[in-house]
Amino acid sequence: MSRCLVRCCGCLLLAAGGVLAQDAVWRIPPRGAVEYRREWRAAASAVVRSAGEARVAPTGGKAPDRCLHRLPPAPWVCHGELDREQRALTGPVRDLRDLARALACDLGSGVRGRFPRLLPFGDVTVSGSWARGAGGAETLRATVQCRLPAAAAGEPREHADRLRAFCLPDAQGTLLLTRCIDRERSVLSAFRAEFDLVVEEGPKAFRRVRVEDEWRFVAVRDHQDFDFRKRVAAAIEQGAGFVRDAIDGKKSFLAPGSGEDRDFSGGRLALALLTLVHGGVPADDPVLQRGFDDLRRRRLEDTYSLATALMAVAARSAPSGEAERIRNGQLAAVPVRQLDERDAKAAQKWLERLLGNVDPRVDRADLLRFNYTAGPRYDTSLQQYGLLGLWSARTCGLEVPPAAFAAAARHLLAVQAEPGARLRLARTGHDALREAAGSDHEPKAVEVGATARGFAYQERDEPPFGSMTSAGVSGLLLARAGLLAAGKPDRALLQRIDGAIDDAFAWLAAEFSVRCNPGYAERADHHVYYWLYGLERSCELAGVAWLQGRDWYYEGALQLLSQQQANGSFRAEQASTLLLDATCFAVLFLAKATPPAAVTPR
Numbered sequence: 362m363s364r365c366l367v368r369c370c371g372c373l374l375l376a377a378g379g380v381l382a383q384d385a386v387w388r389i390p391p392r393g394a395v396e397y398r399r400e401w402r403a404a405a406s407a408v409v410r411s412a413g414e415a416r417v418a419p420t421g422g423k424a425p426d427r428c429l430h431r432l433p434p435a436p437w438v439c440h441g442e443l444d445r446e447q448r449a450l451t452g453p454v455r456d457l458r459d460l461a462r463a464l465a466c467d468l469g470s471g472v473r474g475r476f477p478r479l480l481p482f483g484d485v486t487v488s489g490s491w492a493r494g495a496g497g498a499e500t501l502r503a504t505v506q507c508r509l510p511a512a513a514a515g516e517p518r519e520h521a522d523r524l525r526a527f528c529l530p531d532a533q534g535t536l537l538l539t540r541c542i543d544r545e546r547s548v549l550s551a552f553r554a555e556f557d558l559v560v561e562e563g564p565k566a567f568r569r570v571r572v573e574d575e576w577r578f579v580a581v582r583d584h585q586d587f588d589f590r591k592r593v594a595a596a597i598e599q600g601a602g603f604v605r606d607a608i609d610g611k612k613s614f615l616a617p618g619s620g621e622d623r624d625f626s627g628g629r630l631a632l633a634l635l636t637l638v639h640g641g642v643p644a645d646d647p648v649l650q651r652g653f654d655d656l657r658r659r660r661l662e663d664t665y666s667l668a669t670a671l672m673a674v675a676a677r678s679a680p681s682g683e684a685e686r687i688r689n690g691q692l693a694a695v696p697v698r699q700l701d702e703r704d705a706k707a708a709q710k711w712l713e714r715l716l717g718n719v720d721p722r723v724d725r726a727d728l729l730r731f732n733y734t735a736g737p738r739y740d741t742s743l744q745q746y747g748l749l750g751l752w753s754a755r756t757c758g759l760e761v762p763p764a765a766f767a768a769a770a771r772h773l774l775a776v777q778a779e780p781g782a783r784l785r786l787a788r789t790g791h792d793a794l795r796e797a798a799g800s801d802h803e804p805k806a807v808e809v810g811a812t813a814r815g816f817a818y819q820e821r822d823e824p825p826f827g828s829m830t831s832a833g834v835s836g837l838l839l840a841r842a843g844l845l846a847a848g849k850p851d852r853a854l855l856q857r858i859d860g861a862i863d864d865a866f867a868w869l870a871a872e873f874s875v876r877c878n879p880g881y882a883e884r885a886d887h888h889v890y891y892w893l894y895g896l897e898r899s900c901e902l903a904g905v906a907w908l909q910g911r912d913w914y915y916e917g918a919l920q921l922l923s924q925q926q927a928n929g930s931f932r933a934e935q936a937s938t939l940l941l942d943a944t945c946f947a948v949l950f951l952a953k954a955t956p957p958a959a960v961t962p963r
Contacts, residue, residue, distance in 0.1 A: 385468040386447040388547035389440040392584040392912050394919060395548050397576040399436035401458060403429055406569040408562065415559040415567040424570055427481050428560070430886040432934045434459045434876045435923035436576055438466055438549070440584075441911035454479055455877040455885035458574045460487070461554030464501065465540045465576070468549075472501065478882035482507040482560075483528040487536060500539045505558060507532040510882075515781070520824045520881070527883050534558035543578065550578040585915055593918055593951050596925050600948040601640025603929035604633050607941050609648045614939055617659065623733060627659040628666030629941065635673040636945040639954040644677070653677065657707040663733045664743050667715040668750030674704050675753040676954070684901070684956035688791040695956055698757045705757070712754040715747065716762070728775070729768035741816050744773060745832035745895075748839040752958070755843060766843030767851060770858055773816075773836050777861055778825045778868075781813035786867045789907035791957075806910070811867035815880060825868065826880030828888045831895030834865035838902040842958035862903070869899070870909040875917040889934045890946035893917050901955035914953065921947045 389395055405425060406418035434456050442450045449467040454460050454476045464472060464487065476485040489503025509528055512521040540552035556572040582589065608615065608630070615630050634652045642649050653673075661667050678698040686692040700708060720730040720739045730739035731747030748769055755761050786809050793804040815825025816833030841858050844850035868880075877885040878892040900906070900913055907913070924932045924947070930940040931947040949955075 385542055385544065385547060387438070387440075387443055387466075387468065387549075388447075389438070389443070389581065390583045391440060392907075392915065393440050393586075394582045394584075394915075395438045396579040396582055397436040397438075398579050399433070399574065399576045401433060401572070401574040403570070403572045405571070408566050408568050410565045410567070412559050412561070412567050415569045418569045420569055420571045424572070425562075425568070426936075428570055429458065429572065430456045430877075430934070431936070432886070432889060432924055432932055434462070435920045437919045437923070438462075439916050439919065441916055452874045453872070453877065453879060453882075453885075455874075455882060457482070457556060457572055458554075459876060460485065461536070461538060461552070461556070461574050462576070464536075464538055465552035465554065466549055468542070472503070477513070478510050478524060480524065480527050480882050480885065481529050482532050483510050483525075484508045489536070494539070498539050498541050501536070503536045503538070505532075505534050505536050505556065516824075517822070523824070524882055529560050529562060531561040532558050546581065548578065548581065549576075552576050584912065589915070589918070592922050596922055597640050597948055597951050599925065599929035600931065600944050600951070601637055601642055601929075603944055604636050604640070604941065604948070605642060605646075605648050608633055608637075608652050612941070614941065623663055625663065625666060627656065627661045628663065628669050629939075630656055630659070631661075631666060631669040631673045632945045633941060635669060635676055635954070636948050638673065638676045639952040640948050641952075653704075657703060661711060661714065664715060664718045664731050664750070665733075665746050667711045667718070668746040668753070670711050671708055671715070671750045671753035671757070674700065674708050675756050678704065678757070679956075684953060687957050688904070690792060690795060695756055695958075700757055705759075708754060708757050709759055712750070712759050712761070715750045715754075716765070718747070725768055726764050727768060728772050729765055730772045731769070739772070740819050741773075741776065741829045741832045741836070742818070744769065745836045745839075748836045748843075752839045752843060755846060761843065761847075763847050766840045766847070767854055770837060770840035770844070770854065773833055773840070774857055774861055776816065776819065776821050777833060777865070778815045778817060778821050778823075780864070781815075781868065782871055783810065783812050784867055784871060785809075786811040786863060786870055787907075787909050788866065788903070788905045789910070790904045791906045792904070794906050804907070806907070809863055811863040813868040813871045814861070814864035815868035815872070816865065817881075824881035826884040827869070827872065827874070827878045828884070828892035828895050830865055830868050830872075830880065831892065831899045834862055834869070834899045835895060835902055837862050837865065838899070838958050842902075866899075866903070866905070866908065869896070873908065873911065873913075875913070875920045886934055890921075890931065890938075890943045890950075893921065893950050894946040897950045897953065898955045901953060902958040904957045918951055921951060 403424035404420040405422050406420050409415050409418055444451050448469040450463050454463050460476050474487055479485045486506045487503045489501050491499045491501050494500045510521045510524045512518045534557050537555045541550045543550040553575040558570045560568050560570055617626050637649050678700055718734050720732050722737050731743040732738050751761050787806040789804050789806040797804040815830035817823030817825045818829055837858050872879040878889050931943045933943045
């Protein structure tokens with residue numbers, strides 16, 4: 362046990378008579394959090410020919426990238442993560458360091474022994490028991506066994522089969538976990554975890570991996586307190602500053618023909634400009650103005666680029682504080698924009714090209730399926746961006762074909778996943794928060810019965826995950842808004858859309874996590890920033906402030922704040938992810954860039 366943890370334990374009061382922390386509960390302010398300071402290390406041996414050799418091999422090298430996510434899960438414990446008894450954490454565990462956190466934070470009657478689908482280790486079982494030690498600390502000495510993922514109840518067996526391809530053939534070892542509980546505050550005050558594992562990477566290829574993670578208490582934080590708001594404001598300013606410098610410096614990834622399979626440089630420029638607008642950069646800023654001049658000159662081709670350009674122009678022409686005024690009830694709906702001549706001409710050109718980027722195998726009047734460019738494919742992410750482009754064009758006063766929103770919605774209805782668990786879905790709107798402000802009353806949630814149904818990348822029989830479910834529900838919300846704004850919508854179709862939206866939000870509630878991209882475990886550390894920005898978009902389009910009683914914005918922001926670097930950028934979750942993309946998505950989330958989906962009818 363480290364000296365700092367010994368010192369920490371020495372000043373704590375635990376239950377009398379040697380009783381462990383199993384009678385304790387967490388005491389965190391409603392929807393608040395506990396902040397920690399963390400240090401972690403990981404190392405590995407060279408590859409050797411047997412498990413026996415690996416157990417005693419020196420660990421002086423770098424741990425394999427696949428063993429830990431590039432984004433360390435943030436050192437926070439949120440009130441919304443606790444179970445009903447306020448003793449343990451809920452939610453999926455998708456990182457070895459979060460496994461230690463889950464065990465250390467469990468003040469219940471035993472060790473949570475099984476952690477399914479923790480890739481690349483598979484289904485992880487921890488066996489051991491807590492013991493009271495010197496200085497008041499509690500120590501867990503446990504064995505760690507890893508197996509290939511088993512099929513979950515109610516899901517197609519092929520989902521587990523897919524995951525096995527991403528798992529190590531075998532892994533096992535030990536965990537030494539020491540913790541201290543502050544009974545006066547009723548929180549975990551410190552813990553230190555040491556994993557010592559032998560992993561099999563292939564035939565006669567074994568490696569020893571050691572991971573250490575240490576947390577120390579900093580403070581108990583009230584829900585969205587002054588400190589939180591100050592940190593968010595600073596993060597937005599610094600993140601927007603990084604993006605502005607990238608545009609001003611004419612970075613190569615913003616230049617046409619940047620060497621990718623598809624040229625997304627124009628779309629990346631549009632995303633950067635959208636970020637600057639929402640990041641508070643003044644409209645007369647010369648870098649912002651030059652950026653929009655450059656964007657209008659570009660020949661944008663793909664759906665992502667065209668849609669994001671339309672979003673950027675729509676945001677640039679929005680009245681100051683529009684989204685917040687809608688949330689506060691001061692503005693009923695998004696007013697139609699008044700574009701200048703240059704922006705109007707460019708936006709019309711972008712809309713026409715966007716409407717051509719579809720799968721030609723279906724009748725557009727019945728089904729509209731977006732592709733990168735015209736061709737026989739589609740996916741849920743592109744469908745979302747196609748609808749974002751149509752909606753932005755609509756708010757800019759452009760004529761969108763009346764049937765487009767309905768046809769795009771029908772496609773999303775056709776690919777939504779098979780029904781899952783039935784639950785009572787609770788959504789608390791901004792209006793409910795406003796009505797309860799200044800009183801002791803809990804804001805009133807709207808509750809409906811719903812069946813969890815997510816979205817996958819393409820087809821309904823694929824395993825759903827968070828970023829695609831947020832894309833699907835966002836697309837449905839935009840299609841619904843487009844139908845209503847056009848007047849005289851198909852009521853039967855609207856009813857189907859409303860049910861699908863409820864079911865998609867039920868999936869998000871059931872699988873909720875901001876510590877990973879939830880759902881299909883192979884996607885857990887992919888597109889994390891895209892997932893959080895999609896979560897923001899889904900909830901803000903629907904006017905949802907709390908989902909199933911949890912403040913999605915507060916919890917998500919705490920994760921993001923821990924990932925910002927000194928230069929204002931946010932760490933990328935994958936080696937292939939540009940810092941610019943990660944930073945744009947993070948700033949757009951923190952700035953709550955999406956206004957609710959209501960527009961003033963013509």
